[in-house]
Amino acid sequence: MKLPTPPLPRALKPKPGRPGSRPPGNGDANGTGGNGKVRDLRPGTPDGNGERPSKGGPRVDRERFKEQALEVPIGVAGWLDERSGMSPFVRGLAYRKVPRGTNWWYTLGSATMFAFVAQAVTGVFLAMYYNPAPSEAYESITHITNDLFLGEFVRGMHKWGSTVMVILIFLHMARTFFFGAYKYPRELNWVIGVVLLVLTLAMGLSGYLLPFDQRGFWATVVAVNINASAPVMGPYIADFLRGGSEFTATTLSRFYSIHMLIIPGLIAALIGAHLYLVAKLGTTAPPWLKAEKAKALNQEEL
Amino acid sequence: MNNREKEDYLREYSILKGEGKSFFPYAIAKDGSMAVITMLVIIVLTLALGAELGPKADATTTSFSPRPEWYFFFLFELLRVVKPPELTFLATMGIPTICLVLLLLLPFFDRSPERNPLKRPIATLAGITTIVAMAYLTLLGALGGSPTEIELQAAGQEDGKQATASSGCLGCHRIGENGNEIGPELTEVGARLPREAIARTLVNPTQPMPSYAKLQKQDPEKFQDMVDFLASLK
Ligand code: HEM
Numbered sequence: 362m363k364l365p366t367p368p369l370p371r372a373l374k375p376k377p378g379r380p381g382s383r384p385p386g387n388g389d390a391n392g393t394g395g396n397g398k399v400r401d402l403r404p405g406t407p408d409g410n411g412e413r414p415s416k417g418g419p420r421v422d423r424e425r426f427k428e429q430a431l432e433v434p435i436g437v438a439g440w441l442d443e444r445s446g447m448s449p450f451v452r453g454l455a456y457r458k459v460p461r462g463t464n465w466w467y468t469l470g471s472a473t474m475f476a477f478v479a480q481a482v483t484g485v486f487l488a489m490y491y492n493p494a495p496s497e498a499y500e501s502i503t504h505i506t507n508d509l510f511l512g513e514f515v516r517g518m519h520k521w522g523s524t525v526m527v528i529l530i531f532l533h534m535a536r537t538f539f540f541g542a543y544k545y546p547r548e549l550n551w552v553i554g555v556v557l558l559v560l561t562l563a564m565g566l567s568g569y570l571l572p573f574d575q576r577g578f579w580a581t582v583v584a585v586n587i588n589a590s591a592p593v594m595g596p597y598i599a600d601f602l603r604g605g606s607e608f609t610a611t612t613l614s615r616f617y618s619i620h621m622l623i624i625p626g627l628i629a630a631l632i633g634a635h636l637y638l639v640a641k642l643g644t645t646a647p648p649w650l651k652a653e654k655a656k657a658l659n660q661e662e663l
Numbered sequence: 664m665n666n667r668e669k670e671d672y673l674r675e676y677s678i679l680k681g682e683g684k685s686f687f688p689y690a691i692a693k694d695g696s697m698a699v700i701t702m703l704v705i706i707v708l709t710l711a712l713g714a715e716l717g718p719k720a721d722a723t724t725t726s727f728s729p730r731p732e733w734y735f736f737f738l739f740e741l742l743r744v745v746k747p748p749e750l751t752f753l754a755t756m757g758i759p760t761i762c763l764v765l766l767l768l769l770p771f772f773d774r775s776p777e778r779n780p781l782k783r784p785i786a787t788l789a790g791i792t793t794i795v796a797m798a799y800l801t802l803l804g805a806l807g808g809s810p811t812e813i814e815l816q817a818a819g820q821e822d823g824k825q826a827t828a829s830s831g832c833l834g835c836h837r838i839g840e841n842g843n844e845i846g847p848e849l850t851e852v853g854a855r856l857p858r859e860a861i862a863r864t865l866v867n868p869t870q871p872m873p874s875y876a877k878l879q880k881q882d883p884e885k886f887q888d889m890v891d892f893l894a895s896l897k
Binding site for chain 1: 664669672673675676678679680681682683684685686687689690691693694696697698700701702704705706708709710712713714716717718719720730731732733734735751752755756760763766767769770771773774775776777778779780781783786787790794831834870871872873
């Protein structure tokens with residue numbers, strides 16, 4: 362007597378193929394649509410003809426997985442793909458089309474992201490030596506600047522990187538504004554973008570206090586006072602930022618954690634959402650372009 | 664945009680997209696070049712301008728200039744444009760908040776299907792006006808005078824003059840020929856306010872001016888000099 366094979370755990374079930382993806386096995390169908398089984402939609406597979414009943418499934422499956430297991434992955438990419446099955450996803454991303462007329466203005470978003478990554482890297486190195494105690498902060502910055510190998514260079518890159526990132530984010534926003542890229546269906550991406558802009562400026566503000574020199578300190582005192590002048594919420598926000606009603610040691614460590622944990626985490630997550638939408642919706646075509654075939658198509662329909 | 668216009672857009676977009684090239688390698692080559700340029704600009708700025716560090720922060724002595732990063736000048740300078748003290752909250756929070764909300768809601772009130780900047784004159788003009796205004800305010804902030812000089816002839820008040828000059832008042836206030844115009848002018852405060860009122864304001868100022876209470880506690884003499892000097896300005 363032959364027992365049916367137990368169902369496979371979810372992770373091992375073959376993913377449905379996408380057009381252009383490599384066949385996971387030898388390509389025989391393991392069932393038809395409508396029975397909850399995985400369908401293989403690759404051109405040239407007999408799937409979709411609705412002939413074979415799914416009862417024959419387990420047997421065919423076994424063959425198929427034998428094939429899949431025997432397939433020797435080539436190189437690291439193959440090894441990764443065998444385990445993650447992500448090559449169709451990566452391929453879809455890489456070979457997705459960008460509209461005709463995509464030009465240099467469209468690089469500003471990715472340049473902003475690059476500047477953010479650069480800030481994260483230089484920031485991590487600064488965090489290895491920085492000490493957010495009022496009596497130590499200034500000294501640790503002097504130590505970084507004067508004693509460490511390339512210390513001043515890394516600090517300078519972090520400082521000027523912030524300027525560059527702010528310029529890039531404003532340019533990117535101006536591009537999407539003048540190209541009308543905030544309109545349907547990309548409204549949500551604009552809203553996420555505005556939040557990213559606020560967070561980026563908040564990075565500049567919270568980082569300015571950290572070296573704990575006169576200029577940064579007093580500029581921050583004024584900035585927090587400005588916050589306090591807002592109606593209703595103002596005083597509460599100011600108290601939260603200071604960690605009390607006065608500037609104390611808590612204020613500095615609070616700004617430090619806001620600057621290196623809270624805001625960067627939010628920015629990274631929101632950049633993820635932003636890019637997801639960019640990949641899903643596609644980037645706009647330049648607004649002065651008209652599709653040449655559009656008219657022809659409409660004619661044909663008539 | 665109504666449903667018809669949405670559909671038209673999606674159809675047109677899918678054709679334009681179909682006529683385009685693949686992201687890899689065409690778009691990514693441009694993105695990559697831009698990343699390299701970004702890196703080079705950061706490095707050149709660093710090598711040319713370094714990473715300055717002012718004197719250590721000190722909450723009592725006050726040779727400070729409360730100047731923010733240059734990219735906040737446009738916000739800071741709003742204080743210069745909005746004069747009356749009762750309206751300060753407009754400059755500090757009101758106007759920026761309104762602008763931010765408008766920016767955030769932009770896709771919800773500008774719903775026309777037109778995307779070409781030349782055919783959206785209102786949006787394009789508003790955008791250009793905003794950019795020019797921000798650039799102008801940033802320039803004002805950059806040109807603002809040094810906050811530690813007072814050239815006023817006030818006989819017999821040298822100590823007070825020095826205390827005032829080194830306390831950063833001129834980062835926001837004008838005295839004679841020097842200083843900025845973010846806060847009210849102080850050239851003739853003595854005529855406007857009695858000594859006690861000046862002292863009270865220094866200890867317990869209106870936002871966003873920082874308080875000098877610490878100075879009063881730790882160096883009463885210097886504080887007194889400052890008040891004397893200011894009261895003598897008539
Ligand atoms: C950390 C900040 C940001 C990053 C890393 C980022 C990244 C990107 C990237 C890589 C794209 C793809 C197309 C392109 O590069 O032009 C994009 C598109 C877009 N971004 Fe951003 N962005 C940021 C901030 C903003 C801001 C501040 C806004 C506006 C308020 C915004 C609105 C948009 C819109 C509407 C699109 C779609 C453009 C199109 O389809 O043509 N983004 N973003």
